[in-house]
Amino acid sequence: MATLAKTVVATGASSGLGFELIKQLLTHPSPRDDHESRYRFIVGARDVARTQAAYDALQEQYDAAARHSLTVLPLELSDLAATRSFAQQTLQRLAESESESESGAAAGLDYLLLNAAVSGGREAVWVQGEKGRGGVDGWCEGVVVNHFSQHYLMHLLKEKLVESKGRVVVVSSGAVRNVKDTDSLERDLKAGASEDARLLYAQTKFVQLLGAHWWRRQLKGQATVVAVSPGLIPGTGIGRGSGMKLTMDMPDAKPVSEGAQSILRAFTRDDLPEDPEQIFLTSWGEWWNKDVYGLTLDRALQDKWCPSKEVMEQEAGLSG
Numbered sequence: 240m241a242t243l244a245k246t247v248v249a250t251g252a253s254s255g256l257g258f259e260l261i262k263q264l265l266t267h268p269s270p271r272d273d274h275e276s277r278y279r280f281i282v283g284a285r286d287v288a289r290t291q292a293a294y295d296a297l298q299e300q301y302d303a304a305a306r307h308s309l310t311v312l313p314l315e316l317s318d319l320a321a322t323r324s325f326a327q328q329t330l331q332r333l334a335e336s337e338s339e340s341e342s343g344a345a346a347g348l349d350y351l352l353l354n355a356a357v358s359g360g361r362e363a364v365w366v367q368g369e370k371g372r373g374g375v376d377g378w379c380e381g382v383v384v385n386h387f388s389q390h391y392l393m394h395l396l397k398e399k400l401v402e403s404k405g406r407v408v409v410v411s412s413g414a415v416r417n418v419k420d421t422d423s424l425e426r427d428l429k430a431g432a433s434e435d436a437r438l439l440y441a442q443t444k445f446v447q448l449l450g451a452h453w454w455r456r457q458l459k460g461q462a463t464v465v466a467v468s469p470g471l472i473p474g475t476g477i478g479r480g481s482g483m484k485l486t487m488d489m490p491d492a493k494p495v496s497e498g499a500q501s502i503l504r505a506f507t508r509d510d511l512p513e514d515p516e517q518i519f520l521t522s523w524g525e526w527w528n529k530d531v532y533g534l535t536l537d538r539a540l541q542d543k544w545c546p547s548k549e550v551m552e553q554e555a556g557l558s559g
Contacts, residue, residue: 244277244278244279244307244308244346245276245277245278245279245349245350246278246279246280246281246333246348246403247261247278247279247281247349247350247351247352248280248282248283248329248350248351248352248396249261249280249281249282249283249351249352249354250283250316250352250353250355251352251353251355251356251410252280252282252283252284252354253282253290254290254293255495256354256410256469256495256498256499256502257282257354258293259496259498259499260354260499260503261280261294261309262499263496263499263500263503264280264307265278265280265298265301265309266301277306277307278307278308279307279308279309279336279346280307280310281309281329281332281333282294282309282310282311283311283312283313283314283316283325283329283355284311284312284314285313287311287312287313290311291311294309312325312328312332316355316383316384316388316389317380317384318388319391319551319552319555319557320555320557322391322395323391323395325392326395327395329396330396333345333348333399347402348396348399348402348403349406350405350406350407350408350506351393351405351406351407352408352410352502353389353408353409354410355385355389356444357381357384357385358381358436358439358440377430378430379428379429379431379432379433379439380430381440381443382428382442382443382446384443385444386443386446386447386450389450390454390545390551391551393407393450393454394547394548394551397457397458400458400462401458401461401462403462404461404463405462405463406462406463406465406506407451407454407458407464407465408466408467408502408506409447409448409450409451409464409465409466409467410466410467410468410469410502411447411451411466411467411519412468413468413470413521413531414437414444414445415441415444415532415535416441416532417437417441418441419534421534421537421540424442424446424544427439427442428442428446445534446544448466448532448535449535449540449541449545450541450544450545451464451466452516452518452535452536452538453541453544455515455518456515456538456541463511464518465505465508465511465518466505466518467502467504467505467519467520467521468501468519468521469493469499469501469502469522470492470497470498470501470523471492493522497522501520501523501524504520504524505520512526514529516529516536517529519531
């Protein structure tokens with residue numbers, strides 16, 4: 240019988256770390272797999288044509304990639320309606336994909352990679368009513384893309400993840416250590432509120448890590464949630480539009496290929512610590528001590544920044 244394909248759904252994989260990670264999976268088996276392993280990738284991208292062309296070229300370059308399948312679907316994470324459309328199309332593709340088993344069951348969701356991120360992003364993209372969590376000014380693009388939309392995507396794919404006992408890999412950042420004042424988050428993450436691009440990025444990744452902890456609690460015993468820092472990777476272009484200039488001569492800077500390997504470890508590690516709050520994997524392959532990200536362990540804060548699907552849809556005008 241043919242080896243069943245493992246399904247990977249990914250955000251932030253049209254270039255940079257995400258693209259490199261999928262390239263490594265397409266061309267080399269992971270440590271827990273063998274040369275017969277096959278993957279079914281569903282990648283969300285703003286520019287579908289460009290992303291599809293890049294992956295087509297990759298599959299032509301490597302013979303090993305031929306046994307895998309890859310679909311690129313439109314995804315604009317600054318728009319919750321577009322995020323919902325991506326989730327609906329993803330679930331439809333999985334339902335249409337018969338497995339290689341005799342049962343003909345729909346494909347599972349083995350891995351969800353949440354890698355999409357922007358730096359800067361002060362502009363308003365989610366304007367809400369006066370009773371909404373973001374107020375009349377709305378949230379800035381950075382927190383919508385880096386946290387809220389991917390949190391919403393988790394809600395939409397939760398049932399499939401649980402059914403498949405899948406794994407969620409949240410690509411975080413050591414920058415969360417730069418957040419010292421959690422009381423200022425709601426003010427600073429409003430559209431146009433922050434002038435400090437570095438702090439804004441750290442705050443959005445901090446809130447994203449709150450979300451990883453929240454989902455770890457919600458999915459206990461049903462699916463695995465792991466956060467990982469790929470390290471300082473100047474080659475991703477994450478600093479564009481924020482004024483941040485990252486170069487390879489900075490201490491601990493790594494090439495994109497090494498950063499992708501750090502994320503790949505989060506896909507394959509089974510030695511999760513017994514402490515459920517210790518979910519953050521470093522770029523050098525160790526589990527970060529909790530004191531590094533201690534402020535993100537506040538459950539009340541996690542609950543505050545992790546609204547339900549219904550609340551998000553109501554505030555974004557998607558309900559009804």
